[in-house]
Amino acid sequence: NAGVMQNPRHLVRRRGQEARLRCSPMKGHSHVYWYRQLPEEGLKFMVYLQKENIIDESGMPKERFSAEFPKEGPSILRIQQVVRGDSAAYFCASSPLLGAQPGNTIYFGEGSWLTVV
């Protein structure tokens, strides 16, 4: 039973390029979360998605960042026109159910490390 799969694990982009990070949730999970860990900072919530629906995007930067979780395929976190300050570890997590409720454990992936040069 594969866990939460993220790819690429490491990505290097030049300033101004686009970065696409992918997340395949655990089997049977239809809810995905993205968190960002900036250097020397804690993990910060970015967005919570259900298939074809954004539940909460209160942690997403207003510009250049977008996320989707289509009916088929992985969730994608897209960063346009990357800047050096986007360099961070991006973690995806998944859960089987909506919201906080018994049995709705959140499982984290191994992370994707983005370096902007």
Next chain:
Amino acid sequence: KQEVTQIPAALSVPEGENLVLNCSFTDSAIYNLQWFRQDPGKGLTSLLLIQSSQREQTSGRLNASLDKSSGRSTLYIAASQPGDSATYLCAVNKGGATNKLIFGTGTLLAVQP
């Protein structure tokens, strides 16, 4: 706004010592609290999850306690080993529809052989 603080930021102990990591949070209205371990360049490993109605959880040499009214949790590690060296993160789940975790900045633990 919920804020989570972890003290100390870093800790170095000799092998075999018992140790306590602290986590405090400002809003006591939480759904659960979770302790994670993070190794350098790696993802998060869940160690213990305490529901708001519980006082503590144990797993092997680890024991986590929760005092919701005072906004505090501790992670107790018994008989520490070099393999315990990692960053330990606590995260609070406020509950509700978003199931969002608010993380502390972590305690970097080094256990010296």
